[in-house]
Structures are given as C-alpha cells and as structure tokens.
Amino acid sequence: MIIVCPKCARKHKVNPDILKSHIDSGKNVSATCRSCKYKFPVHMDQLVDHPVEPSMEKSLGKQPVDRPKIDRPLDQVTDPMGKDTSGEKNTQGERARKICVTLSKGGVGKTTTSVNLGAGLALAGYKVLLVDADTQGQSSYILGKKPKAGLTELLTKELAPDECIVKARKNLWLLSGGKSLAGMKRIIDRKSFGAEWTLAEAMEPLERRYDFILIDTSPGWDQLIVNVLFYATEVLVPVALEVMPLHGLSEFLKSLGSIQKYRKEISLKYIVPTFLDTRIKGPQLLYSKLKKIYPNYVCPPIRYSETLAEAPSFGKSIFEFAPGSTASADYRELVRKVSMDDTALV
Numbered sequence: 001m002i003i004v005c006p007k008c009a010r011k012h013k014v015n016p017d018i019l020k021s022h023i024d025s026g027k028n029v030s031a032t033c034r035s036c037k038y039k040f041p042v043h044m045d046q047l048v049d050h051p052v053e054p055s056m057e058k059s060l061g062k063q064p065v066d067r068p069k070i071d072r073p074l075d076q077v078t079d080p081m082g083k084d085t086s087g088e089k090n091t092q093g094e095r096a097r098k099i100c101v102t103l104s105k106g107g108v109g110k111t112t113t114s115v116n117l118g119a120g121l122a123l124a125g126y127k128v129l130l131v132d133a134d135t136q137g138q139s140s141y142i143l144g145k146k147p148k149a150g151l152t153e154l155l156t157k158e159l160a161p162d163e164c165i166v167k168a169r170k171n172l173w174l175l176s177g178g179k180s181l182a183g184m185k186r187i188i189d190r191k192s193f194g195a196e197w198t199l200a201e202a203m204e205p206l207e208r209r210y211d212f213i214l215i216d217t218s219p220g221w222d223q224l225i226v227n228v229l230f231y232a233t234e235v236l237v238p239v240a241l242e243v244m245p246l247h248g249l250s251e252f253l254k255s256l257g258s259i260q261k262y263r264k265e266i267s268l269k270y271i272v273p274t275f276l277d278t279r280i281k282g283p284q285l286l287y288s289k290l291k292k293i294y295p296n297y298v299c300p301p302i303r304y305s306e307t308l309a310e311a312p313s314f315g316k317s318i319f320e321f322a323p324g325s326t327a328s329a330d331y332r333e334l335v336r337k338v339s340m341d342d343t344a345l346v
Contacts, residue, residue: 003031097234102236103249104248111216115216120331130175131175133199143315156187198227199231234270241287271294275304278304287301305325
C-alpha cells in the first residue's frame with residue numbers, strides 16, 4: 001500500500017496491519033513523513049478500497065520509498081470560527097485538554113506562562129483557546145488586543161460564544177478577562193446551588209473546537225478560581241524560585257487536595273520554575289530542592305530574561321519579540337513537554 005506526502009511528494013509504503021485497529025471505527029489517522037516531517041491525514045477508506053496495482057508497485061519500486069510514522073486518529077476538523085481545516089491537528093469530536101495555570105501567590109509568571117505557552121502551542125499547529133480569568137485582563141495587553149467582550153459576557157450569556165472570542169494569532173483564540181469579572185464573582189456567590197459549575201456549563205459547547213484550553217487565573221482564592229478548578233483537568237503551577245512562592249505552592253496544593261475530594265478528574269501535572277537567575281546560587285538551590293520534593297512534576301525552568309519583561313509593551317509573545325532568546329528556548333521546551341511532542345518547534 002502506497003501513500004504520498006502532499007508536501008514533498010515522498011512515497012511511503014504502509015503496512016495495512018498497522019492501520020487495522022482503526023479500520024473498524026471508520027476513523028482516519030495522520031502520518032508523519034520521514035523525509036520532511038510533515039504531518040498529514042491518511043484517509044483509510046481510500047487505502048482499503050483502492051489498493052495499489054502490481055504494475056504501479058513495480059514502477060514505484062524504482063523510486064525511494066519510506067515508511068511514515070503513523071500518528072493518532074485524525075478526523076475532519078472544523079475551525080472554531082466555521083472554516084473547514086481538514087488535516088490540521090485538532091480532531092472534531094475529541095474534547096480539548098483543559099489546563100489551568102494557577103497559584104495563589106502573585107508575581108510568579110502565571111500570565112506570562114499562559115500567553116507564551118498558548119502562543120507556542122499555536123505555532124506548533126495546535127488550536128488553542130486562551131481563557132483569561134483574571135480581573136487584570138493582561139493577556140489581551142500582552143497579545144496586543146482590545147476585545148469588546150470576553151469571559152464575563154460568556155458567563156452571563158449576554159453574547160454568543162463567537163462574539164466573545166477573538167482571534168489573537170493563527171491557531172490562537174482569546175477569551176479575555178478584565179474588571180467586569182469582579183461583578184461576575186458576586187453573581188456566582190449569590191447562586192443557591194451549583195455555583196462551582198458555572199464556568200464548566202458555559203465552556204462545555206467550546207471544548208470540541210480546540211486541542212488545548214488554557215485558563216489563566218488571578219492570585220488569591222475565590223469563587224472564580226474554584227470554578228476554574230471544577231472545569232480544568234490538568235493543573236500547571238508556575239513557581240518563582242523564591243521562598244515565599246514555594247510556601248504558596250505548598251498551601252495551594254492543600255487547597256487543590258480539598259477540590260479533589262469532590263472532583264477526581266483534576267490533578268497536578270506540571271510545576272514550572274520561573275525566574276531562574278543563573279548568576280546567583282539561591283534560585284539554583286531552590287530549584288534543586290523543588291526537583292527532589294516533586295520529581296514527577298517539575299519541568300525545565302524558565303530562566304530570567306529581560307526580554308520577557310519587554311515583550312508585552314510591544315504586544316508580542318516571546319516567540320515574536322525575541323525568538324533567539326533563552327526565554328524563547330525555555331518556553332519551546334515547555335511546549336514540547338506539555339504537548340508530549342519532542343518535535344514541536346524544533
């Protein structure tokens with residue numbers, strides 16, 4: 001069986017037995033070209049119903065033929081704004097991975113990490129919705145956008161989801177926060193029952209449109225953060241390599257344990273050390289201790305870089321502002337870690 005890469009025209013032999021497990025389900029799969037590393041959809045119904053003729057195999061035998069890497073099932077995709085995008089990474093019918101970026105302590109790089117992780121995943125070809133659940137609404141500022149509506153309008157159902165979401169970059173959409181969320185917190189507090197599910201109920205229709213939904217939260221602990229934790233399934237915690245943020249991490253994990261008593265689906269997945277200053281010993285010692293205490297969760301650190309502080313004033317992500325910086329390299333590594341794709345942004 002022969003398939004051809006649509007990008008470089010490289011021909012590949014495919015063993016039908018490898019695809020057998022997916023044939024009964026009627027799903028398509030994606031393949032990665034061994035030559036140019038391009039990922040493309042493989043329509044199995046065509047492969048099964050239209051086998052290669054012996055004469056064609058003979059002619060193809062004179063040309064270089066590789067075996068592609070077969071990836072996860074890939075269905076037809078619908079763009080979040082209605083545009084057909086068959087063959088891209090998002091899979092219609094599959095729910096997005098829901099990751100909240102949170103820590104009760106402020107100033108640890110939650111918004112910076114949310115925006116740059118989202119931008120990196122988008123550059124890697126994933127469809128990403130960035131949800132700003134912070135009353136400061138700084139995600140919009142970092143991305144250089146001024147949305148007229150956002151999360152508040154979605155939660156109150158004043159506007160349809162498509163009117164609340166703005167496209168910030170290719171493959172990256174933004175559901176902005178801001179001061180109006182302060183009033184939303186009071187509305188949630190006044191609910192007589194089911195208050196913790198307000199966000200989950202509003203976001204449920206959007207889950208099949210994206211590969212990742214990243215939720216940036218505000219410092220502290222309030223009803224909106226509880227809503228985020230009742231919606232997300234994965235927790236990413238940025239921790240500045242200082243004593244107080246580490247203390248804040250231990251307190252947050254206690255609060256997360258309380259949430260897990262009522263919602264088993266959520267779990268800590270990533271601890272991202274931030275502001276690693278390699279010029280002094282203190283942060284490096286704290287990083288070493290953090291790895292010993294949480295060896296299964298600690299990600300490669302984000303090194304201190306002036307470019308991270310400068311990029312927001314230009315309305316750009318770190319990949320746009322300083323693609324060759326150490327901060328860009330560190331966030332690329334985080335993208336590979338979270339996406340579980342070692343070839344992303346290489």
